Amino acid sequence: MDNPAPASKDGKLQSMPKELIDWVNKPLGRFFRIETAAAGILLAVTILAMLLANSPWSAQYLALWQVEAGINLGPFGLHLTLLEWINDAVMTLFFFVVSLELKRELVLGELRQPRQAMLSVSAAIGGMAVPAVLYLLMLWGAPGAHGWGMVMATDTAFVIGCLALLGRRIPVQLRVFLLSLAIVDDIGAILVVAVGYGEALNYQALALAAAGIMVIRGMALLGIRNLMLYFLMGAAIWLAVEHSGIHPTVTGVVLGLMTPTLKWVSDARLHQILDAVIAHPPGQNWSGDTLARMKLRTAESAAREALSPVERLEIVLHPWVGFVIMPLFAFANAGVPVGETNVTSPLTLAILLGLVLGKPLGIFLFSWLAVKLNIAARPVQLSWSLIAAGGCLCGIGFTMALFIAGLAFSPIQINEAKFGILLASAISALAGMLIIKLTSFPQSLTYSSSEESVDFTFDQSPQRGKNKR
Known part of the structure; x- marks a missing residue:
């Protein structure tokens, strides 16, 4: 038997060759792979937007997003403001990645087990329905009632970021529960955008979009694997949907759900x-x-x-969404001149009621009902107090709430809506983290820090969970 080559004894040939730049790339790579990094950048950009909106440069900052830009293709043209390009075109990639994550969870992840998935799905339904009802009760028949979709949303990056600040105090099951809940919540909010905030339908444009989707399906059946071709077809479908009366970000949802999970x-x-x-x-x-x-x-x-196309696209696009697209969206949308807002206005109070109170109430109530009716299973270490605290964190609406506010309100009301969203998100974050800190214990005191050794035993009734606690 031949002896191994000397250079292979230390394993050097089993990894890629190293360069000086790797001393910088490696720590940065680890940093950017952590979800909380996106939340940190998002928070910093939000603060910067608020400072600019309330500074001597406020007029220039606000005017920047109203600059028009467009493209012309022969007799066809599309001209939007810079803010509309960000909210309608760039954010399509955000919704595409959310849809990819949902597809992966449904086929490969936590949502593939029906009874486990139903806890998150039920919580998400409650977290959307109850806030919307409370909001409408506050503003029924008044200006601003059309913005009910705002209080249904949850910002995944900020929720995961808040959990990370609490470190080992957080059970793995709470992270999984909130991540699955936020994914379902985002999809629900996208459907609300498509149904509740569209315009008069252009059926010719819809037919072109449907034809484009069939072409993409045909390309997949033929075995075409060039991602650039799919990107170009996706752009064509987006243009058709943009003219159809349906919000064009729905394109990202449809194409994400069509992406194969098989390698x-x-x-x-x-x-x-x-x-x-x-x-x-x-x-x-x-x-x-x-x-x-x-x-x-x-x-x-x-x-x-x-790797399956879903995994490959998530790996490529997730950093761009977390560290470029979402901060860009926040920078363009989060700047609110505080002098033009009123904390006691009915609109601001309705948003506060929906996100701060309605979210945790809906999530807790529907989770409890799902377990009580035996249609969902609750992990033993996911206590009811943690579900209530997680419900508070889900009141951080931010990205999706700002997105829907931009569709629902006129320039006269938009600042009050944005201020309500930012205030409600801050209160929800602080309340959720405080409740978790007061009611939970570090992971090391309850089970091993290794994820493989975590107890994922499921409790199927509120009474059993109470006894075990």
């Missing part, structure tokens, strides 16, 4: 292909039109296609 190259095939590359001796010349070169290129494609 093209199996693990067994990938290992066989890699073995064929490894079979070539060290020092092999990989350049030129050689068999070794062909094997290497095949291995490159196989390694890429060993």
